[in-house]
Amino acid sequence: MNHRLTQLLHIRYPIVQAGMAGGIATPQLAAAVSEAGGLGTLGAGYWNAEQLRQAIAVVRERTARPFAVNLFVTKTPDQEEDDGEKVKKRLGILRQRWGLSTTPQQGEMEDWRRLWSVVRQERVPVVSFAFGRPEAAEVKELQAGGTVVIGTATTVAEAVELEKIGVDALVVQGWEAGGHRGGFHRPNDESGIGLMALLPQVADRVQIPLIAAGGVMDGRGMVAAMVLGASGVQLGTAFLTCVESGAHPAYKQRVLQSDDESTHLTRSLTGKTARGIRNAMMKELESQGTWLPYPLQHQWTQEIRQAAQRANDSEWMSLWAGQASGMSREEKAGELIRRMMEEAETVRWN
Template sequence: MKWHDRRLLDLFEIEHPILQAPMAGVSSPQMAIAASEAGGLGSIAAAMLTPETLRSELQLVQQATGRSINLNFFAHKSPAADADREGRWRERLSPYYRELGLPPDASAGGPVRAPFNSAQCDVLLEYRPKVVSFHFGMPDSALVEKLKAARIIVISSATSAEEARWLEQQGCDAIIAQGAEAGGHRGMFLNDDIARQAGTMALVPQVVDAVKVPVIAAGGIGDGRGIAAALALGAAGVQIGTAFLLTPEAKTAPLHRAALKQADDNSTTLTNLFTGRPARSIVNRYIREVGPMNPDAPAFPLAAGASYPLRAASEPKGSSDFMPLWSGQAPTFAREMPTAALMARFVEETTAAVGRFR
């Protein structure tokens, strides 16, 4: 495939303008290595890693590939604790605690979702990955300046043209235009009204018109037809996540894999129940009975404090009732094949799709 728009290829030093999405808790170093070795840009989801585990994963990746890699972090502002709101949330979930035999004050445990900080930045400056990406805006400008001074490419996600313009002003080298169809958390940071988020087909050309840097389309793209459509809308490349969830390199839990195989275009919704921020998941019992959007859920990431114990108690029993089953609106594009083979399939399918328009 001869890609006519080489902006991302030259910027990231890759062969195909396809980014494997950094899906926290699901993607793996092995997935990132395979995606990069296949000519795309593999991504490490580092938002829930400590500096020590971040260093370990970077060592693993750099020992396995000399290709470009992306490290992804959250850039949210840590919220102040709200005892009243958290108390209401615990009370709302108390019937499930009793059902599962959990004490009302069961400890959350689970992964920590912290914003990008100086300790993580120091690790990146030590290893100098090609790309660092952010979700929920941008971190402190001093940290961004350190990354750029080290010649690390900085990109971030936008869910509107307004956010894209803001990111460009903050020094982003490329912008991911995340449509409403995307799985996982919304990258929104200037507006929290999910009812106003545009779909990928509407968002991408408006972002392309709003900024001068390359735009990466994300949301609902899972095969060559979607890639070709994104390029036709002016995107310089795409970011794909859900399609990788059934690969052997994915850390997708068995119950999550089973849900994906049964899901279709009508199976997902946006919910704030798991973490406090809107994220797209396959609908399960928890979402049906409590949400999908509940105003009592504490601010991100505090809602996880009460929801995680329910998952920890039910998942070992074979239940996905309280699991976040992250997925975009095209779960049927998830394919059971190695990451490298899937990347090759994307290129073949895009070639065929583009050929049909000639």
């Protein structure tokens, strides 16, 4: 087995838990994954600096092993479409149906550079990022303090660009992956490439370790990814239904009940292309035809999704999940990792 990633990250197994934002990738989940020999990740994309500091402290109380923080390297929102005010009006009416004000009451997302500074100050072992590309000097700043830096690529061109700015490793995200597309050249392009086609092409062009993401749910997927050039795998959906995950119980249940035809790509919930289980919210917002750019659409729909969680109504939650969600199981994170390694050994010798 390729040991480049385990040696780089100082972990036992080449398994990374995705940094799912929105309360899913909690300190409890991250610590459990790290304790089991993988790399647990805090999903800090929507946190502020203080929330991130507190989460880091909780992880360190639970484990002395390496862990990661995942950040969204976002830019200023794209220009709104000419009918942006019409979109806001429709969303305002929808918000009123949930007993909310017609405009968002929650503040804007924390500037990612403030979170980057927290990671540097706290000397977090690993930081991964998606949605953008920091400057090479910012990458070196973290590395100088001992932090391993991992970027996210959805195309060969993105992978080559990220290697040039000096990242230590790359998550190569295929079209099968649940949640948001992590790339930055064409974040809303819907002609994406699957992991099996993308991974070997990236492996032929870059030298740094690759972490395969998208549709990997068990040991078979891990072995296949490593044959195609990966040094490890990143799993989101598989960890989402684990006991330690912070996902809402109704959300977990929908994922556990899903099959190979359940997921769908949409921009309607947040303004950025993402894969999730189709529900009433997705259908209604898609019927409107136009949306605000990310993160504005996210900010306008976030409180609706939070209200749906309080009401235990999965039809109006964001049910991010990958194409292999039908393989999900309810188990502890450590059990998932042990099972994957056993399956991988069986596949390798058969």
